[in-house]
Amino acid sequence: MALRLKLRSIFLSRHFSTSILNPNSSKNPQATKQKSRAALSLLRTENNPERILEICRSAQLTPESHLDRNVYSEAISKLKGLNYFNGIRAFFQESMARPDMKSERFVSHFMVLYGQAGMVDDARKTFEEMPQMGFDRTVKTLNALLFSCVLAKDHEEMKRVYMEFPVIYGIVPNLDTYNTVIKGFCESGDSSSCFSILAEMSRKGVKPNATTFGAMIAGFYEEGKFEDVGKALEMMKEHGVSPGISIYNTRIKSLCKLGRSKEAKALFEGILSRGYKPNNVTYNYLIHGFCKEGDLEEAKRLFERMVRSEIKPDGFCYFTLVYFLCKGEEFEAALKICRECLAKGWVPNFTTMKLLVEGLASISKVNEAKEIIRQLKEKFSLNADKWTEIEKGLAK
Numbered sequence: 001m002a003l004r005l006k007l008r009s010i011f012l013s014r015h016f017s018t019s020i021l022n023p024n025s026s027k028n029p030q031a032t033k034q035k036s037r038a039a040l041s042l043l044r045t046e047n048n049p050e051r052i053l054e055i056c057r058s059a060q061l062t063p064e065s066h067l068d069r070n071v072y073s074e075a076i077s078k079l080k081g082l083n084y085f086n087g088i089r090a091f092f093q094e095s096m097a098r099p100d101m102k103s104e105r106f107v108s109h110f111m112v113l114y115g116q117a118g119m120v121d122d123a124r125k126t127f128e129e130m131p132q133m134g135f136d137r138t139v140k141t142l143n144a145l146l147f148s149c150v151l152a153k154d155h156e157e158m159k160r161v162y163m164e165f166p167v168i169y170g171i172v173p174n175l176d177t178y179n180t181v182i183k184g185f186c187e188s189g190d191s192s193s194c195f196s197i198l199a200e201m202s203r204k205g206v207k208p209n210a211t212t213f214g215a216m217i218a219g220f221y222e223e224g225k226f227e228d229v230g231k232a233l234e235m236m237k238e239h240g241v242s243p244g245i246s247i248y249n250t251r252i253k254s255l256c257k258l259g260r261s262k263e264a265k266a267l268f269e270g271i272l273s274r275g276y277k278p279n280n281v282t283y284n285y286l287i288h289g290f291c292k293e294g295d296l297e298e299a300k301r302l303f304e305r306m307v308r309s310e311i312k313p314d315g316f317c318y319f320t321l322v323y324f325l326c327k328g329e330e331f332e333a334a335l336k337i338c339r340e341c342l343a344k345g346w347v348p349n350f351t352t353m354k355l356l357v358e359g360l361a362s363i364s365k366v367n368e369a370k371e372i373i374r375q376l377k378e379k380f381s382l383n384a385d386k387w388t389e390i391e392k393g394l395a396k
Contacts, residue, residue: 036065049078061095063106076113077116104130111148139174208239221254248271334359335372
């Protein structure tokens, strides 16, 4: 049975990839989206680098589409993991040569993708060769290069580009430039440099925004510079930047990350009393924080409070609760949350679901475990053989 399911999955995968290549599919008005969804589905289980590139070429991807950007990201992550950098380089070069890709926006996106792949030298080379492609070097492309450095965690190169390139190429930095650099400084453990960046912004007449201060605050928390958090909050007032829910979410996330979820909850209660409305992101950070600290009761209370407040939990919230409830051996509570999650079409990862079904079996709820396995087999036929083996083990 397991072998038959596996062979069927292989056949369907090959048939699916053939349908992407079929030029007749372009007659369908939904063909572009169908190709992209098919490509994303295939990429998630494909580990042959040439096949990954074949899938991308067949789907005729364009960075203009949000769905296609997800496909690019998935493909680049896979190819990077396979150390297939020559293939990435060749694919990007041929993509940028396509007539429908001849735009500054698309070239900028490929620079960012180079950063995701850790190929900063190629991103910089692309920026430098823009005139040969028929484009001027602009602040937009400079920002793409800087963001590429940040994604690749090449903070030294980011600093060099920031310091030298505006002078060399006569480009005037804008708010996005400074925000990207601030993010990079904070991620590299050099958050104190943000004050000098703010001073430069002031000299150049560039007004900081909530993104500017959010990145700074996250960096200060990460380095335990709580006094600087206070300074940043005061500077927000001076610049007329309101601490909206996004800033409070940053603070709550940072405190939870430091294992100070009780302080985060106190801040949460404070913002409620001041009339701010939390969102599902706020609750996600708090629930994850208390789960990590082992306070599952508080996490469950926050989840119930969230639902009562008519704020809809997202997949991340459900996945977090199911995983940590299983780790805490609260399998019946995890099953209840998991059923809600599955009913919404969201499925926790294989590791979490394995914890759940084996945990249910350990408390004599084998039938419930088998029912979960049945649903998983229907949704993910590629893992059917794994679940069959696990199911056999439950009966022992």
